Amino acid sequence: MTxxxxxxxxxxPEHDHAECIxxxxxxxxDTCRRLGxxxxxxxxxxxxxxxxxxxxxxxYDLLDQLSRDGRRAxxxxxxxxxxxxxAAGLVHRLATLNAFVGCAHPDHAHQGQFLICRxxxxxxxxxxxxxxRSLKREAEALGFSIEEQSIELTGLCPDCSSEAH
Numbered sequence: 001m002t003x004x005x006x007x008x009x010x011x012x013p014e015h016d017h018a019e020c021i022x023x024x025x026x027x028x029x030d031t032c033r034r035l036g037x038x039x040x041x042x043x044x045x046x047x048x049x050x051x052x053x054x055x056x057x058x059x060y061d062l063l064d065q066l067s068r069d070g071r072r073a074x075x076x077x078x079x080x081x082x083x084x085x086x087a088a089g090l091v092h093r094l095a096t097l098n099a100f101v102g103c104a105h106p107d108h109a110h111q112g113q114f115l116i117c118r119x120x121x122x123x124x125x126x127x128x129x130x131x132x133r134s135l136k137r138e139a140e141a142l143g144f145s146i147e148e149q150s151i152e153l154t155g156l157c158p159d160c161s162s163e164a165h
Contacts, residue, residue, distance in 0.1 A: 010124050010157045011054050021051045027106050028090050046081040055121040056099030096152045111149040117157035
């Protein structure tokens with residue numbers, strides 16, 4: 001299975017989000033079928049909303065969008081859907097923003113690094129195994145066992161960086 005979106009690149013202005021949404025939904029359906037998980041309509045819609053653009057989205061933003069859809073979702077419903085999507089490896093939580101983004105590498109377990117543009121808020125998920133291995137070695141040298149890793153880097157994407165100069 002290929003990634004829903006190209007990894008390690010910021011989407012261009014003419015980027016087609018529909019392709020990302022379709023690929024993410026197809027992968028989610030396959031994953032849930034393979035693992036015997038229920039991909040309910042609300043889980044599907046939350047994933048679709050997360051993939052509408054490459055900006056992180058908060059739980060209450062998702063709740064607002066679901067309300068605009070005519071769904072009477074309550075916060076626990078959205079949080080349960082998000083917990084499911086994170087546990088299934090389909091979505092990542094960005095702690096610094098308290099928001100969620102679609103996983104660019106859902107076909108395998110990994111420790112992600114995220115580039116977050118402070119101007120346009122677009123996010124790219126990088127996957128650098130060297131970074132993960134280096135952190136693991138350093139932590140082990142200190143007697144520490146890493147259980148989970150997420151690195152969030154804030155700066156300017158190529159478009160915003162060129163506008164700033």
